[in-house]
Amino acid sequence: MNPSSIRRFVFTLITGYLAIFGVRQIPYEFPNEWGVIIPVLIVVYILTIWLDGLIFKDETSDKTVVKVLDKKIQKRPKRSKGFGD
DSSP states (O other), X not given: OOHHHHHHHHHHXXXXXXXXXXXXXXXXXXXXXXXHHHHHHHHHHXXXXXXXXXXXXXXXXXXXXXXXXXXXXHTOOOOOOSXXX
């Protein structure tokens, strides 16, 4: 795992915990608490990834994709023309 993935994971973990804490602090009693927490966590994840991109402006994922594609292009085997080549 690269450092940006670890940073994103920790950032999402912290904001997710704060979101769950915030939902539980609402004085309203929900009939199904998971029906509220799941959409909140999805929104928190989307906002966290967006904010991480704005704050840190990493291009590491783009660079790794290019490196993988370059390696695949370089490793193409030569085509044989038939038997005995």
